[in-house]
Amino acid sequence: MSSILVLDTSTDRTSVGLVDENGLLFEFFHDDSLAHGEVLPKLVAKLLDYKPRIDRVAIAMGPGPFTGLRVGIAFGQAFASARNIPWVGVSSLAAMARVHAESEFIVAIDARRREFFCEHYLDGKLFAPARTLQREELAEFSLPIFYEPPTVEAIAELARDEISITEPIYIRKPDAYPAPKGIKFRPWTQIDLIDIYALERSVYLDDPWSMEQFKEEFAGKSRQYLIAEFEGKVVGYAGIMVAGDVTDILTLTVAPNFRRRGIAREFLKRMVDWSRNQKVEAMMLEMRVGNVEAEPLYLANGFRKISERLDYYGPGITAVVMRKELGK
Amino acid sequence: MMSQPLVLGIETSCDETAVGIVRGRTLLANVIASSVEEHARFGGVVPEIASRAHLEAMPSVINEALKVAGVSLNDLDAIGVTAGPGLIGALLVGTSAAHGLSLALDKPLYGVNHLSSHLAVDALDESRALTPAIGLLVSGGHSSIIQMSDMARSVHVLGETIDDAAGEAFDKIARILELDFPGGPAIDRLAREGDANAIEFPRGLANSDYNFSFSGLKTAVARYLKETPLAHKADVAASFQEAIVDVLLEKALRACRETGIEALIIAGGVAANSRLRTVAAERCLVAGVELRTPPVALCTDNGAMVAAMTSLAVSGGIAPSQVGFPTLSTVPLTQPTWL
């Protein structure tokens, strides 16, 4: 007889159970997503009172809200190593899917912030890999959606049948992104104008700002300019100003050979922080229509298109006006 | 009551995943994995990154500590873990792993106070008896003066910071001076090239209590830098550091004098500061106070301090914590272990 200790803290429910070849022996659970750390040890202690012998540990590895998820994994790994028994990690979504017989359905775990970790199943097989969907996006599927936490039996079955997942399934990145390596961010100084102007002309070939414009900006009030510097060389700059109830992003420029390194993202993050400190309602910007490099960045940071301005960047070149509400 | 308990201690309150093992008052192992390099890129500790790193590092740090100590988990008499104060997500990785070990092995588990543990490392100097002492706890989160008689039961807080912690002041000034994170070591290094008497920063020593306030000093440094664009950074760092060291020691030694206690323990991350250690040695000698500063490796966050605290609790006959005890982001120093 081999008994499996099942631990799951990947949903709002903390559940522990003991399963052997004959099926479920014991099961305890508690519904309170904030208490995994306190509840899990208590439930396991209760279970060990009934049956102290464990041959294997099965851990639900998520996806799930991170803090709670780690409680089960840290506990299970330590428990297994102390007892000198193996532990097996399983996908929580796969365990949820195991109990449903419909030909096509979705399983979803509440990821907070109006988002859900989801998997789409078709004819008993995983159809689309795990991903995060907004509540509204999820609502658009005309398929059965199941939210019930995985059962202890399903986790134990997967732990017998499938290859162990050894890393937590995180799906979502930490909120903070690493600042780009080796790049320094600082406010501009007058001497930087020379480098900035050179970069401006190499990037905006048809209508760069003139040196006069930069000098006016430098002398102007209620605005902030930042430069990104790599080994003493200006590789990007960004400027923003307060205009009434909003801040307006004036420019955000990165040298072509320094793109895709997170410099623009870092600029934007700092400008959002600064705008919040100015206590304005929203941030706005104008962007050339079809700026495929910048658009995803703005969309990912909560900017939405609100209007277009024809011929803004010269004849035939439309500007898209975007706005991000800062809320209270 | 056990006199020489073998204890494993786990610490994950901030960015170090640390495990220490002690037998009674003897240090057997002190293993640390740090995610500080990842945080350096953000100029501060990012809780979610720290928590992820703790989970990744935990199994190997435990195994390494057991290997170094030459003991097995079954040999342990008790397990200790930091239950607070700290970042909740980070603490939970440690307390969950500790519960896993404790329940699997059926060994008593102690949730301990991170702050008290910083002072408990003093017990690991076996050459000394555990006598009453004044504790100066200086770290990124705390600056306190404590009167200690029985470490594991109760400590009496004489004074605390009313605004920034000493370590926080170091970090903030380092940022103004555009130095690396963490700020303490960066200022310590730069200050060696500067003149500590170059600038007279305010000490804020006017009041006669044991409380600290560093915000005035911080503002003074910021103002000085603004008004003196060509300031010699090393002089600023050295003068700032001198002011902090002066205030800390002035108040700590006043506490020794006024309580009649003749020993001073300086612990916590800032106790690693070389200038603080030098000036403390000079002034304690003059004042006739016995100075006890843990080795630098035991000043910053580590697992040995948790094991030391737990060992004191076990040999002091204190009951283990209850299964599923809570983790707390703030806890007063007066609560050394959890119920």
Ligand SMILES: [Zn+2]
């Ligand atoms: Zn500490």
